[in-house]
Amino acid sequence: MLTLIEKTVFVLLALAAVFLAMREFRRKALLIQRGRPFQRSDRPLVRFWYALRRVVLQLCAYENRPVVGFFHSMIFWGFLVYLLVTINHVVEGFFSGFNLLGQGGIRTVVLFGANIFAGMILLAAVFFLVRRYVFRPSTLDIPSMESAVILGFISTLMLSFVFYEALKLYGPETMVSGNFLAVWVKAHWLPAIMSKATQEVWLRVLWWLHILVVMAFGVLIPFSKHLHLVAGPVNLFFKNHGVRAEIPVVDLEEQEYFGTPKIVDLTRKDLLDLFSCAECGRCDDVCPALRTGKALSPKALLHKMQLHLLEIGETPRDDLKTLLGEVVSEEEIWACTTCGACMEVCPMFNEHIPKITGMRQYGVMMESRFPEELQTLFRGLENQGNPWGINAQERSKWMEGLDVPLIADKGETDVLLWVGCEGAYDSHAQKHTRMLVEVLKKAGVDFAILGDSEKCCGDPARRAGHEYLFQILAMENIENLNSYKFRRIVTMCPHGLHVLRHEYQRMGGEYAVMHYTQLLEELVNNGSLRLHAGTKSHRVTFHDPCYLGRYQGEYDAPRRLLRAAVKDGCLVEMTHNRDKSFCCGAGGGGMWKEEEGEGRMSHARIQDACARGADTLVTACPYCSVMFKDAIEETGSNDIQTRDLIHFIHKNMT
Incomplete structure (x- = not known):
C-alpha cells in the first residue's frame, strides 16, 4: 500500500521515535543510578512471577477502586491485543494484501477481540474524561494538558482502527467474521458506495494517523507520568517482601552523614519509586494526616522529590538542595504517623515512610531540627529510659x-x-x-x-x-x-x-x-482460658492498631476474642477497618508532639465509631487507648466509651 517514499519516511520516523524515547529512558536511568545501591535480587523467579501476575491480571488497578480498576484493565488488556493489531497494521502497509493473522480462525478471534476492546477502551476514555474534568475526586490534581492528550491518543487509536477496518470492507472483503464494529460503522457512518481511489486515500490517511499516534505515544511515555507503565513493573519486581517500612540500621561510627540529606542519598529503589508513581491519589485517599488537614500529602511528597531529581543532572552532591526544608517542608515530614496506610494501598508498592524517616534522621541527628515537644521525649528516654523522664x-x-x-x-x-x-x-x-x-x-x-x-x-x-x-x-x-x-x-x-x-x-x-x-x-483454643459472652448488650466496634494490623498482619485474633466475650450481634465494623483502619495519631512520635492542622485523627476515629452506632470503641494498643480516651474527653462525647480488649477478657473469663 505504501510507496517507497512513504516506507522511507516511516523508517526514519520510527528511528527518530525510538531515539527520542531511549534517550529519555537513559537520562532517567542515569538519575536513578545516582542513588545508593540496594540489595533486593533474592528469589528472582519468585519476584518475576509476582510482578508478572500483578501486572497481567491488573490486580494493582482493581484494589481499592474496582470501577476505576475495571476501566484501567480494559485499556491495558486492549493495548496488549492492539500490539498485535498494530504490528499487523505495519505489515499491511509494507506488503499490500499480506496479513500476519492469515485468513482463518486466528484472524477472526483477534479481530473479534480487537472490536470488543475498541468499544471498551472508547467507553473507558469517556469515563476517565468525565472523572477527570467533570466529577473530579479531591485527590486528583487539576488535570493537565497531558491527560487530555493521552485520552485523545487512546481514542484516536481506537477510532482509526475501526474506520480503517470499515474502509477495507469496500474492497474484496465485503464481510469479515468478527469485525462487527467495522460493519456497523460502514453501515451507519460511511456512504453506501465509495470509489476505489477515495478508499485508497482514506486507507492511507488512517494508516498514517494510527502509526503516528502510536509513535507519539511511545515518545511521550518516558517524558510523562505514564513512565509508570515501564517503571511500575520493575518496581514491583523489587518490592520489599520483608519488614514493612524497614529502617536500615545505621553504622553510627563509620557513616559520614545520617539519614538522607540529599536526593542522591536515597537508594536507587527510592528513586525508582518516584518514576513509578502513577499519581492516582490512592495514598492521599487514606492518609490520616491529609484527611485531617495536615500539610502532608504522600502523593505530593513523591512528586516534589521527582521534580527535584529531574533538575539535578550531573550536579555534584555537595551542591544539591537539602531535601528537608528546601524540597520538602518540615511540616510535611513531621505530620506523618508512619501508619503505613499509603504503602498499603499503593498499586506500585512505593515506599513513602522510609523516605520520611530518612529525612527525620537527618534533621534530628545532623541539624537538631525537630518539633520542640520532642525534646522532652528524647531527654526522658536518654536519662530514665521512658518517654516522660519518670x-x-x-x-x-x-x-x-x-x-x-x-x-x-x-x-x-x-x-x-x-x-x-x-x-x-x-x-x-x-x-x-x-x-x-x-x-x-x-x-x-x-x-x-x-x-x-x-x-x-x-x-x-x-x-x-x-x-x-x-x-x-x-x-x-x-x-x-x-x-x-x-x-x-x-x-x-x-x-x-x-x-x-x-x-x-x-x-x-x-x-x-x-x-x-x-x-x-x-x-x-487449648482450653486454658474460658470466656463467656457478657450479659450487657454493648454495641462494640474494634479499631485495628496500625502496628498490629498493617505492620504485623494480625486482624483476626482480636476479633475472635472479642466475639467470644460479647453477646452475638454486638460487634459492628467501622467503615475503615482491618488493613484500611484509620490511625489514632500516636505513631511516629505523634503521641509526644502537638497535632497540627484543622482536625485531630483521634477525633475523626471517634466519629467513625459513632457513625456506626457503637457505644464502645475497643482496641488492643495502649497508644490508641490513651488517644481515644483523651479524644472522648476533648470532644465531650458522652455516648461512647473506649476500652482495651483485655477489659472484656478480664470481665468475662470463667
Missing part, C-alpha cells in the same frame, strides 16, 4: 499488690511479659496491664517480667529520627534479654511487638515475639 525505679509501681514474678528471681520462664512504657507508667494503661496479669494467672501461664530493668523499646525515638538514641536503648535491652532464659516474649503494645520481633533481630536480638491477643487466643 524515675526508672518507678517502672514496676503498677504491680503493687499483684505478686508479679520477676525473671531475675525465677531465672527461667515460658512467657516474658514486656510491659512497655505506657503499660508501666500511664495510669489509664496500667489498669489494662494489671488485668492482663490477672488473666495470665487465671490461665496458669508460666510468666515473669523484667521489672525496673526494662527500658523503652526505642520505637518513638526511631520513628522520630533519633537513631542514635534508639540503638542505645536497643543494645541495653538486648543485653538484658540475652541474660535470661525464656521461650517467648509477649507484648501489650504493637509498637513494641514490631521493634522486638523485627528490628532487634537486625542487632543480634532474635526472639519469638507475639502480641497478648495472640497468646490469649492460643489459651482459649
Whole structure:
C-alpha cells in the first residue's frame, strides 16, 4: 500500500521515535543510578512471577477502586491485543494484501477481540474524561494538558482502527467474521458506495494517523507520568517482601552523614519509586494526616522529590538542595504517623515512610531540627529510659499488690511479659496491664517480667529520627534479654511487638515475639482460658492498631476474642477497618508532639465509631487507648466509651 517514499519516511520516523524515547529512558536511568545501591535480587523467579501476575491480571488497578480498576484493565488488556493489531497494521502497509493473522480462525478471534476492546477502551476514555474534568475526586490534581492528550491518543487509536477496518470492507472483503464494529460503522457512518481511489486515500490517511499516534505515544511515555507503565513493573519486581517500612540500621561510627540529606542519598529503589508513581491519589485517599488537614500529602511528597531529581543532572552532591526544608517542608515530614496506610494501598508498592524517616534522621541527628515537644521525649528516654523522664525505679509501681514474678528471681520462664512504657507508667494503661496479669494467672501461664530493668523499646525515638538514641536503648535491652532464659516474649503494645520481633533481630536480638491477643487466643483454643459472652448488650466496634494490623498482619485474633466475650450481634465494623483502619495519631512520635492542622485523627476515629452506632470503641494498643480516651474527653462525647480488649477478657473469663 505504501510507496517507497512513504516506507522511507516511516523508517526514519520510527528511528527518530525510538531515539527520542531511549534517550529519555537513559537520562532517567542515569538519575536513578545516582542513588545508593540496594540489595533486593533474592528469589528472582519468585519476584518475576509476582510482578508478572500483578501486572497481567491488573490486580494493582482493581484494589481499592474496582470501577476505576475495571476501566484501567480494559485499556491495558486492549493495548496488549492492539500490539498485535498494530504490528499487523505495519505489515499491511509494507506488503499490500499480506496479513500476519492469515485468513482463518486466528484472524477472526483477534479481530473479534480487537472490536470488543475498541468499544471498551472508547467507553473507558469517556469515563476517565468525565472523572477527570467533570466529577473530579479531591485527590486528583487539576488535570493537565497531558491527560487530555493521552485520552485523545487512546481514542484516536481506537477510532482509526475501526474506520480503517470499515474502509477495507469496500474492497474484496465485503464481510469479515468478527469485525462487527467495522460493519456497523460502514453501515451507519460511511456512504453506501465509495470509489476505489477515495478508499485508497482514506486507507492511507488512517494508516498514517494510527502509526503516528502510536509513535507519539511511545515518545511521550518516558517524558510523562505514564513512565509508570515501564517503571511500575520493575518496581514491583523489587518490592520489599520483608519488614514493612524497614529502617536500615545505621553504622553510627563509620557513616559520614545520617539519614538522607540529599536526593542522591536515597537508594536507587527510592528513586525508582518516584518514576513509578502513577499519581492516582490512592495514598492521599487514606492518609490520616491529609484527611485531617495536615500539610502532608504522600502523593505530593513523591512528586516534589521527582521534580527535584529531574533538575539535578550531573550536579555534584555537595551542591544539591537539602531535601528537608528546601524540597520538602518540615511540616510535611513531621505530620506523618508512619501508619503505613499509603504503602498499603499503593498499586506500585512505593515506599513513602522510609523516605520520611530518612529525612527525620537527618534533621534530628545532623541539624537538631525537630518539633520542640520532642525534646522532652528524647531527654526522658536518654536519662530514665521512658518517654516522660519518670524515675526508672518507678517502672514496676503498677504491680503493687499483684505478686508479679520477676525473671531475675525465677531465672527461667515460658512467657516474658514486656510491659512497655505506657503499660508501666500511664495510669489509664496500667489498669489494662494489671488485668492482663490477672488473666495470665487465671490461665496458669508460666510468666515473669523484667521489672525496673526494662527500658523503652526505642520505637518513638526511631520513628522520630533519633537513631542514635534508639540503638542505645536497643543494645541495653538486648543485653538484658540475652541474660535470661525464656521461650517467648509477649507484648501489650504493637509498637513494641514490631521493634522486638523485627528490628532487634537486625542487632543480634532474635526472639519469638507475639502480641497478648495472640497468646490469649492460643489459651482459649487449648482450653486454658474460658470466656463467656457478657450479659450487657454493648454495641462494640474494634479499631485495628496500625502496628498490629498493617505492620504485623494480625486482624483476626482480636476479633475472635472479642466475639467470644460479647453477646452475638454486638460487634459492628467501622467503615475503615482491618488493613484500611484509620490511625489514632500516636505513631511516629505523634503521641509526644502537638497535632497540627484543622482536625485531630483521634477525633475523626471517634466519629467513625459513632457513625456506626457503637457505644464502645475497643482496641488492643495502649497508644490508641490513651488517644481515644483523651479524644472522648476533648470532644465531650458522652455516648461512647473506649476500652482495651483485655477489659472484656478480664470481665468475662470463667
